[in-house]
Amino acid sequence: MNLSFDDTKTAFAYKSDKDLKTARFLFKTMHFSWFVSMATKLTPVILKIGLPVHGIIRKTIFKQFVGGETLEATSTVAKKLEEYHVQVILDYGVEGKEGEENFDKATEVFKKVIQYAASQKNIPFMSIKLTGLARFGLMEALNEAPRLRSGVHNHEIQDAEWDRVRNRLYSICETAAAHNISVLIDAEESWIQDPVDRLTMEMMQIFNKQKAVIFNTIQLYRHDRLQFLKMSHEIAIQQGFILGEKLVRGAYMEKERARAIQNGYPSPIQPDKEATDKDYNEAVRFCLDHLDRISVLIGSHNEESNMLAAKKMEEMNISFDHPHIHFSQLYGMSDNITFNLAKEGFSASKYLPFGPINDVIPYLMRRAQENTSVSGQTGRELALIEVELKRRKTQQ
Ligand SMILES: Cc1cc2nc3c(=O)[nH]c(=O)nc-3n(C[C@H](O)[C@H](O)[C@H](O)COP(=O)(O)OP(=O)(O)OC[C@H]3O[C@@H](n4cnc5c(N)ncnc54)[C@H](O)[C@@H]3O)c2cc1C
Numbered sequence: 001m002n003l004s005f006d007d008t009k010t011a012f013a014y015k016s017d018k019d020l021k022t023a024r025f026l027f028k029t030m031h032f033s034w035f036v037s038m039a040t041k042l043t044p045v046i047l048k049i050g051l052p053v054h055g056i057i058r059k060t061i062f063k064q065f066v067g068g069e070t071l072e073a074t075s076t077v078a079k080k081l082e083e084y085h086v087q088v089i090l091d092y093g094v095e096g097k098e099g100e101e102n103f104d105k106a107t108e109v110f111k112k113v114i115q116y117a118a119s120q121k122n123i124p125f126m127s128i129k130l131t132g133l134a135r136f137g138l139m140e141a142l143n144e145a146p147r148l149r150s151g152v153h154n155h156e157i158q159d160a161e162w163d164r165v166r167n168r169l170y171s172i173c174e175t176a177a178a179h180n181i182s183v184l185i186d187a188e189e190s191w192i193q194d195p196v197d198r199l200t201m202e203m204m205q206i207f208n209k210q211k212a213v214i215f216n217t218i219q220l221y222r223h224d225r226l227q228f229l230k231m232s233h234e235i236a237i238q239q240g241f242i243l244g245e246k247l248v249r250g251a252y253m254e255k256e257r258a259r260a261i262q263n264g265y266p267s268p269i270q271p272d273k274e275a276t277d278k279d280y281n282e283a284v285r286f287c288l289d290h291l292d293r294i295s296v297l298i299g300s301h302n303e304e305s306n307m308l309a310a311k312k313m314e315e316m317n318i319s320f321d322h323p324h325i326h327f328s329q330l331y332g333m334s335d336n337i338t339f340n341l342a343k344e345g346f347s348a349s350k351y352l353p354f355g356p357i358n359d360v361i362p363y364l365m366r367r368a369q370e371n372t373s374v375s376g377q378t379g380r381e382l383a384l385i386e387v388e389l390k391r392r393k394t395q396q
Contacts, residue, residue: 001314003344005303008388010343011336014080017392020385023332026064027382030371040365047358054357057364065332065367066093066360067352071116074354077331082122085342086350089125089184089328090117093353093360098135100164106132107168111175118179125215125297125326127184127351128172130196134165139192166199173203177213184246184297187217190256190268201232205239212244212295212324219250220280222268229283236293246297246328247283249276251366277302284309288316288325295324299351301334310346320345332367336384 012020030036046053067074071090078088090113094106110128117123130139138161176183185200187193200216207213216232218225229245236243250256253269260267270276284305287296298309306327313320329338331350341348353363371381 001310001344003307003310003340005307005336005340007340007343008336008384008391011339011384012388013339014084015335017389020389022060023064024382024385024389026060027371027385030368031382033372036368036372040369043365044361047361057357061364061368062357062360065330065353065364067331067354069354069356071113071354074352075120077352078120078122081350084339086122086338086348087125088120088123089127089349089351090123091127091351091353092132093355093363094132095129095359095362097132097359103133103135103165103168107172110172114172114175114179114181114183117181123181125182125184125349126176127186129186129188130165130169130199131188131192133168134195135161136192138162138165139195142195143192162195166202169199169203170206173207173214177207182213182215182244184215184244185217187219187248187250189252190222191259197228201235204236204244205241208236208241208244210242212242215244215246215295215297217246217248217299218283219248220283221250221253221256221270221276223270223275223279224268226279226283226286229286233286233290233294243294244297245287245294246299247280247287248299249280249302251370277305280305281308285312288312288318291318291322291324295326297326297328299328301329301337303337306337306341310341310344313346321347323347330367333371333381 015023043053043057067077067088067090071092074088074090081088092106092109092113094109097106110126110132113126117126142162173183185196188196197216200214203214204212204216218229220226232243232245250269256269257267260269270279280300280302281304284296284298285308287294288309298306300306309325309327310320313322313325318325325347327338327341327346327348328351329335329348331352338348338350353360
């Protein structure tokens with residue numbers, strides 16, 4: 001195996017010099033945490049009062065992290081990625097729209113996304129958030145509801161409302177199974193995660209008999225999730241289905257810790273980054289050791305975790321394009337991982353959100369916030385871009 005995450009030529013082959021310079025400007029700007037903090041607060045207000053900032057957002061942060069404003073508009077990016085054997089996971093990036101009408105609308109959009117994905121060569125997955133189909137307050141209540149002796153929640157009061165959520169998800173999964181597209185169900189805040197897990201496991205039991213159509217998400221920044229992964233594996237064996245799992249570290253750490261302090265309960269988050277890394281890598285090993293029953297998607301920008309998985313596959317003589325192993329990074333980040341994995345023959349993809357600018361703002365704000373730390377992601381992205389720009393200059 002010749003895999004190197006330092007190969008910037010491969011990583012950025014799909015980007016022009018101009019694209020790279022724009023990305024450099026963007027990541028440099030995101031270094032300034034005061035700026036990101038101010039922009040995060042002001043942008044939604046500016047958009048609400050209708051100031052003409054769409055143009056600048058579209059050309060900068062939107063272009064870097066989002067595939068387009070409509071489903072069809074993602075095809076330019078998808079085709080470009082296909083040239084480099086990189087696949088696409090379509091993510092309808094609209095968040096936080098509550099109300100039964102919006103949930104029904106979102107269900108129809110998700111089904112259209114599946115049909116569209118099935119008509120394209122390199123889009124085997126799409127992702128959804130259950131909060132796009134269900135009221136946050138309902139999920140919070142179900143998370144807290146008393147458990148029956150079977151381990152299932154007693155949720156009689158909200159039965160009708162929850163049944164509608166179940167029907168929405170069922171119809172999405174049914175469409176996905178019919179079109180041979182897999183659905184990744186995102187993990188969200190721990191105080192709504194229990195009903196998400198429960199419903200996802202139920203769908204897996206129905207639709208994952210032959211292959212993993214439905215995937216749950218395991219956030220390894222939670223100290224109880226490695227155990228949960230192992231329990232889910234036991235259930236999959238007992239009930240005879242393929243367990244689909246997306247492994248991530250988790251995106252809501254500050255929020256989780258703050259809520260735990262505020263409400264006086266023990267934090268669900270690991271004590272430190274090392275503990276998160278340890279469980280993440282252990283989860284990767286566990287999945288690779290049980291590929292007969294588990295289909296895994298490694299969703300991470302961490303070079304060590306990705307390299308560990310690739311090396312373990314080589315050691316175990318697992319073919320790089322094994323249908324039960326997939327790697328994915330967010331569009332606009334860690335191209336050095338995705339494109340180098342794809343070049344070596346691994347199944348690698350980009351998570352590609354799309355949607356109207358106003359609707360994807362929460363997603364963009366999360367990307368900006370996670371890229372503020374100088375020592376973290378931005379430092380790495382910037383360094384890689386600088387290396388590539390220098391390499392191109394010396395080769396001219
Ligand atoms: C394809 C894909 C899908 C994703 N889907 C989801 C999803 O469904 N739900 C979701 O929540 N996130 C999701 N994410 C985001 C993900 O959870 C991480 O926020 C992000 O990828 C950063 O983690 P990393 O593995 O890339 O690596 P790194 O950059 O090595 O790790 C950063 C992460 O480590 C953890 N961490 C940092 N400091 C500490 C500390 N002091 N103590 C404990 N833990 C710490 C945090 O989770 C932090 O985000 C997804 C990411 C990708 C690439």
